[in-house]
Structures are given as C-alpha cells and as structure tokens.
Amino acid sequence: MSEYLVDIQNLRLSFFTPAGEVKALNDVSIQMKQGDVLGIVGESGSGKSVTAYSLMGLVPEPGRILSGSIIFNGHRIHEMSEKELRQIRGNEISIIFQDPMTSLNPVFTIGNQIEEVILLHTDKNRKEARERAEELLSLVGINEPKKRLRQYPHELSGGMRQRVMIAIALACEPKLLIADEPTTALDVTIQAQILELMNELKEKIGMSIIMITHDLGVVASMCEKIAVMYAGKIVEYGTAEEIFYNPQHEYTKGLLLSIPKLTATEHEKLIPIEGTPVDMLMPPQGCPFAPRCQNTMKICLKEMPPYTDINEDHYSACWLLQKQAYMTMKDGVAR
Amino acid sequence: MTTLLEVKNLKKYFPAASNTLFNKRFLKAVDDVSFSIKKGETLGLVGESGCGKTTTGKTVIRLYEPTAGQIIYDGKDITKVNMLPYRRKMQIVFQDPYASLDPRMTVGDIVGEAIDIHNLAPSNAERKEKIITLLEHVGLNSEHANRFPHEFSGGQRQRIGIARALAVDPEFIVCDEPVSALDVSIQAQIINMFEELQEEMGLTYLFIAHDLSVVKHISNRIGVMYLGKLVELADSYELTFHSLHPYTKSLVSAIPVPDPKESRERQRIVLEGDVPSPLDPPSGCRFRTRCRYATKICAEEEPEFKEVRSGHFVACHHCCE
Numbered sequence: 091m092s093e094y095l096v097d098i099q100n101l102r103l104s105f106f107t108p109a110g111e112v113k114a115l116n117d118v119s120i121q122m123k124q125g126d127v128l129g130i131v132g133e134s135g136s137g138k139s140v141t142a143y144s145l146m147g148l149v150p151e152p153g154r155i156l157s158g159s160i161i162f163n164g165h166r167i168h169e170m171s172e173k174e175l176r177q178i179r180g181n182e183i184s185i186i187f188q189d190p191m192t193s194l195n196p197v198f199t200i201g202n203q204i205e206e207v208i209l210l211h212t213d214k215n216r217k218e219a220r221e222r223a224e225e226l227l228s229l230v231g232i233n234e235p236k237k238r239l240r241q242y243p244h245e246l247s248g249g250m251r252q253r254v255m256i257a258i259a260l261a262c263e264p265k266l267l268i269a270d271e272p273t274t275a276l277d278v279t280i281q282a283q284i285l286e287l288m289n290e291l292k293e294k295i296g297m298s299i300i301m302i303t304h305d306l307g308v309v310a311s312m313c314e315k316i317a318v319m320y321a322g323k324i325v326e327y328g329t330a331e332e333i334f335y336n337p338q339h340e341y342t343k344g345l346l347l348s349i350p351k352l353t354a355t356e357h358e359k360l361i362p363i364e365g366t367p368v369d370m371l372m373p374p375q376g377c378p379f380a381p382r383c384q385n386t387m388k389i390c391l392k393e394m395p396p397y398t399d400i401n402e403d404h405y406s407a408c409w410l411l412q413k414q415a416y417m418t419m420k421d422g423v424a425r
Numbered sequence: 426m427t428t429l430l431e432v433k434n435l436k437k438y439f440p441a442a443s444n445t446l447f448n449k450r451f452l453k454a455v456d457d458v459s460f461s462i463k464k465g466e467t468l469g470l471v472g473e474s475g476c477g478k479t480t481t482g483k484t485v486i487r488l489y490e491p492t493a494g495q496i497i498y499d500g501k502d503i504t505k506v507n508m509l510p511y512r513r514k515m516q517i518v519f520q521d522p523y524a525s526l527d528p529r530m531t532v533g534d535i536v537g538e539a540i541d542i543h544n545l546a547p548s549n550a551e552r553k554e555k556i557i558t559l560l561e562h563v564g565l566n567s568e569h570a571n572r573f574p575h576e577f578s579g580g581q582r583q584r585i586g587i588a589r590a591l592a593v594d595p596e597f598i599v600c601d602e603p604v605s606a607l608d609v610s611i612q613a614q615i616i617n618m619f620e621e622l623q624e625e626m627g628l629t630y631l632f633i634a635h636d637l638s639v640v641k642h643i644s645n646r647i648g649v650m651y652l653g654k655l656v657e658l659a660d661s662y663e664l665t666f667h668s669l670h671p672y673t674k675s676l677v678s679a680i681p682v683p684d685p686k687e688s689r690e691r692q693r694i695v696l697e698g699d700v701p702s703p704l705d706p707p708s709g710c711r712f713r714t715r716c717r718y719a720t721k722i723c724a725e726e727e728p729e730f731k732e733v734r735s736g737h738f739v740a741c742h743h744c745c746e
Contacts, residue, residue, distance in 0.1 A: 133608035133611075247699040247700075277635065277700075278635065278637070278676060278680055279675060279679050279696045280473075280699065281679065282681075282695050283695055283696070285681070286695055304608065304609055306683035307680065307682055307683045309683075310682065310683050310684055331685055334685050344610065348609065348610055348612070349609060349612075349613070349638070349683055350613075350638045350639055350641070350642035351638065351682065351684075352638040352641055352682060353684075354642075355662070355666075357642070360616055360617055360642070361613065362610065362613035362614040362617055363610040363611075363613070366580060367610075367611070
C-alpha cells in the first residue's frame with residue numbers, strides 16, 4: 091500500500107459534449123497524506139471540482155476518464171463499479187457542497203437524512219442511529235439537537251443547513267472530507283463560524299480535507315498545501331507559505347496582485363490579469379495561460395511547459411522557470 | 426465638495442404575507458436610513474444578505490418607490506417627481522451579468538436603447554457611432570455590437586452592463602454588487618475600470634457589495650447596514666481600522682485575509698447565531714441578539730445614529746464608553 095491517502099496520477103478526463111471535446115483535466119497528479127489539508131484554487135471551469143469529484147468516482151455524463159489512476163486509501167477508484175463505490179462514499183470519503191439550500195432533501199427531516207448515512211454504512215439500529223445523529227448535531231454546534239432532528243431543511247437558516255451537511259458528511263468519520271466551496275453561498279460572519287468549525291473538527295477527528303474555493307483568503311486561513319489550477323491543469327503546487335510569499339507561476343502571481351487587501355493601509359491600484367478565461371472547447375496550443383501572460387515567449391505558444399521543482403514541496407509548470415534553470419545550468423558549465 | 430445626493434430617513438417596507446386576515450405585516454427592508462454622497466465621491470454600502478443594501482440602492486434611484494423619507498438629488502427633492510429626466514443622470518449596474526441583459530437583443534441594441542429613449546442621437550449613423558464609442562470605452566470593440574449576450578463571458582457582460590449605464594452620460598451610478606458574480610482574476614479588471622471611469626468622467630458612485638475588501642478598496646466612505654438600519658458610517662480607513670460598532674468589528678475580523686501568517690495572527694470575533702428575521706426584528710438595537718456587550722438599555726431603546734468623531738457616525742449605546 092502506498093504511503094499516500096490520496097494518490098491521483100496523470101489523470102486525464104474529458105467531457106464529450108455536442109459542441110466538442112472539453113478537456114476538463116489535463117494530466118493532473120495529486121498526492122495527499124493522512125491529515126493533510128489541501129486547498130484547490132482556480133477560476134470557474136478550471137477543473138477544481140471535477141478533480142475532487144473524480145476522487146469519489148463521481149464523473150457526470152458525458153465525462154470519461156481517458157487515462158491515469160485514482161487511488162484513495164488503497165482503493166483503485168477508477169476501476170471500481172458503482173456498487174463498490176457506494177461502500178466508500180459517505181463512509182471513508184464524503185463531500186459537502188456549495189449550496190446547502192439545494193443539497194438537502196426538502197421532504198425528509200434533518201434526522202432522517204443523517205440517520206440514512208449511519209444505517210447504510212454501520213450496523214447500528216434505528217435507535218442507536220438517532221442517538222448518533224443527535225451527537226453529530228451537537229458536534230457541529232447546533233443547539234437543541236433533539237428538536238432540530240424533527241425539523242425540515244426549510245426551517246433552518248443557510249448557516250444551519252451547512253452545519254447539517256457537515257454533520258451528514260462526518261457521520262461515519264471519513265478519512266477524507268471534500269469541501270466544494272462550502273462557504274461561498276454564506277455571509278461573512280456565518281462563513282467565519284463554518285471555517286472555525288471545520289478547523290476544530292479537523293483537530294478532533296484527524297481527517298484530511300480538500301478545500302475547493304476561489305477565495306484566496308479562505309485557503310490562506312485553512313490550508314497547509316495549495317494547488318493552483320488553470321484550464322484543467324495544476325499550474326503550481328506548494329505549501330501555503332510558498333504559494334503566498336514565493337509564487338512562481340505567472341498566473342499565481344497575477345492572482346495575488348489582483349485581489350484587494352483589507353489590511354492595506356494605502357490605496358494601491360489593483361493589477362488585473364488581462365484577457366478572458368480560456369474557452370475550454372478551444373484551448374490554446376501550448377501553455378493555456380500564455381494568451382493572458384505578460385511574459386509570453388515563443389515556446390509558450392507551442393508546447394505545454396513541464397513541471398519545474400522549486401523545492402521539495404513546491405513545483406510549477408512554466409517555461410520561464412525552465413529557462414531560468416537552463417540559464418543557471420549553462421552558467422555553471424561555462425565556469 | 427458639494428453634496429450630490431442626500432437621503433433623509435428613507436424607509437422601504439414590503440407587504441408580507443400576514444398571519445391573520447386583518448393584521449397586515451410589513452418587511453422593513455430599509456428602516457430610517459440617512460446619508461449623503463458628495464459629488465465625485467464613492468460611498469460603499471456593506472452588509473450581509475437581507476440587510477437592505479440593495480433595496481437602499483434601488484430605492485435611491487426610485488426603482489422602488491420609497492415608503493417614507495426624502496431623496497434629494499442635486500438640491501432637488503426627487504421623492505415624488507417624474508423620474509424620466511433624472512434617469513439621464515442616475516444609472517445602475519446590476520449584480521448578475523447573466524440575468525440583467527436581454528438575451529434576445531444585440532449588444533448594440535442593449536446599449537442603444539437608452540440613447541433612443543432619451544433621443545440622444547439625431548441620426549442612425551450617429552447612434553451607431555455613439556454605441557461603438559461606448560463599447561470601446563469599456564474595453565470592447567465595434568464588432569461586438571452585432572453579437573448577443575450569450576456569446577460573452579461574465580466579465581465582458583458586466584462591461585456591456587456598464588456601457589449601457591454610461592450611454593446617457595450619467596453623473597451618478599448605483600453599482601449593485603457589480604463584481605460578486607465574476608472570477609477573481611476578472612474582478613480586478615472591472616474594479617479598475619470603475620475607478621478609471623470615475624476619474625475620467627467625474628462620476629459619483631454608490632457601491633454596494635458584501636465583500637468588505639472590495640468596498641474598502643474602491644470607496645472613500647463606507648456605510649455598514651444590519652437588518653435595514655445603517656449602524657456605522659465613516660471614512661473607509663477609519664472604518665476598517667478603527668471601527669466602533671461591535672457588528673462592524675466582527676465583520677472586519679471575520680474576513681479571511683489572503684496571507685497565511687497574518688491570518689494565523691488575526692484575532693477573530695466569531696458572532697454567535699444567525700441574523701434574526703427582518704419580519705420580526707428584535708426590539709431596541711437590532712444587533713443586540715448577537716452582541717456580546719448588550720445590556721438592558723439595548724433591548725429597550727433604539728440607539729441613535731450620531732456623529733461621535735468628525736465624519737464618523739455610529740448607532741450603538743455602548744461603543745463610546
């Protein structure tokens with residue numbers, strides 16, 4: 091068995107839409123150890139959700155995995171049948187979605203929905219399941235859990251619903267929790283509550299988390315490792331410190347410069363990334379970021395850049411880094 | 426600087442489904458809000474969903490009719506007048522660039538509609554020329570005029586929305602969450618464009634957003650709303666660094682900063698509970714149910730919105746002790 095909890099290797103995934111093939115994931119590799127908190131950032135359509143969903147074997151039609159492997163906790167996800175996957179989902183790996191309004195079933199009580207998971211994956215009986223559900227609700231900070239169990243989703247506020255979603259996700263103490271924009275639909279003060287809750291639970295249960303978001307503030311406060319995605323490719327990967335203080339890819343640099351900072355004491359003009367996001371139906375040849383990059387070279391337009399290791403825990407796919415590496419090497423030889 | 430817009434005791438109530446036949450209930454979306462905006466200034470409005478910031482923005486330009494209060498624009502009371510002449514001066518850019526453009530109109534017609542209504546172009550050729558100038562002004566080009574909204578990305582659609590607002594050469598624009606639906610890398614483009622247009626054309630903005638970082642970046646002054654009330658109003662630096670109201674303090678501290686070290690060191694004030702229903706707001710100070718400084722007086726008396734430092738208004742019984 092590998093030392094990694096999550097081991098995605100060279101995953102290629104495409105959606106075959108009527109308009110043509112959309113290469114949603116283009117050679118994506120991710121490794122995570124038990125207890126890691128990984129943030130995946132990127133704009134809409136960059137493939138961050140698809141990466142995480144594929145880990146659960148959730149590849150919606152008309153998507154297909156073309157090559158690569160997905161290994162989670164020793165399971166070869168990409169080779170498993172739907173029936174086998176169902177044993178894992180909600181048990182060893184679970185997910186919370188962006189929109190707590192639509193991801194709960196409106197016609198069942200909160201209690202029903204939490205118990206369902208427990209009854210399905212453990213040999214607890216109905217009574218024990220109810221007790222466990224109550225315990226879970228107090229774990230996620232919901233007052234009067236007994237009363238709440240009998241309520242329907244519409245009776246709860248957005249923040250409460252997201253807490254219920256987390257309770258459902260944690261019901262079987264999963265090894266990995268995928269959080270897909272868990273706070274995007276919530277207000278700032280509620281977002282702070284949920285983030286704090288997730289941090290606490292991580293400590294308590296010791297699970298790994300994959301946090302998918304476009305909010306750099308959220309990753310900075312939650313994640314140890316960060317993967318920056320652009321057009322279906324991880325363009326940079328590193329620790330939070332490396333990504334924020336020593337960004338190497340032009341897209342990461344641009345992203346950091348383009349967000350207004352609350353703590354800035356002077357008015358600094360934002361430096362936007364020019365151009366528009368990639369049309370995934372017609373991605374450019376070469377580096378997908380090249381059309382928006384300030385320092386495009388000829389080779390960027392022709393060939394996809396390989397990964398350059400910056401240090402042990404930090405790599406990035408950019409031709410500029412290759413050039414630098416080449417220059418220093420050449421200098422070394424000349425001397 | 427002269428005052429361009431003054432809002433006095435503005436109220437906007439929406440009728441709500443009543444629980445009994447004769448007892449009519451109202452949702453007090455905006456309840457007694459007063460502020461003024463100077464010419465060339467940007468006033469930011471922040472608050473959580475349902476706090477009434479968008480309603481305030483729409484009522485100010487009378488897309489909603491105010492229930493009570495006064496709106497004074499450029500020295501004239503516009504609370505009850507025919508708005509047509511004022512629509513040339515006051516415009517709005519909406520939040521959702523996908524829903525606010527008619528999918529069956531070409532971009533040229535969307536931008537040109539206002540030109541037609543106000544008869545700003547005597548001939549067809551002039552109309553066309555005007556549309557092209559406007560599109561170029563917002564970073565699009567003449568070729569885009571014959572296309573339909575669905576052919577554009579979110580950022581480009583927001584540019585179309587801005588071109589439409591600029592078509593009548595306005596003085597004042599309500600920007601209702603104009604960047605929240607956009608990707609981070611595109612947000613900066615639009616924010617910068619708002620700033621450039623302001624410098625160039627001397628525009629005045631009422632900038633509404635829930636993202637305090639964005640609002641602070643673009644605004645001269647910021648007003649914070651909670652459950653239909655303005656709870657604090659101050660210069661944007663004063664408000665982010667020396668806020669007085671406990672709600673503003675928690676709002677500022679709750680924002681995740683994009684800096685790992687700083688975010689580890691930051692003291693977060695996490696508010697308990699949820700925003701109460703605006704149909705049944707708490708008595709006295711509306712924030713008291715979530716406030717940790719709340720005492721008896723907060724439940725009994727509504728705090729007055731008063732100036733405690735020069736230009737710094739706040740509504741709280743305890744913040745100045």
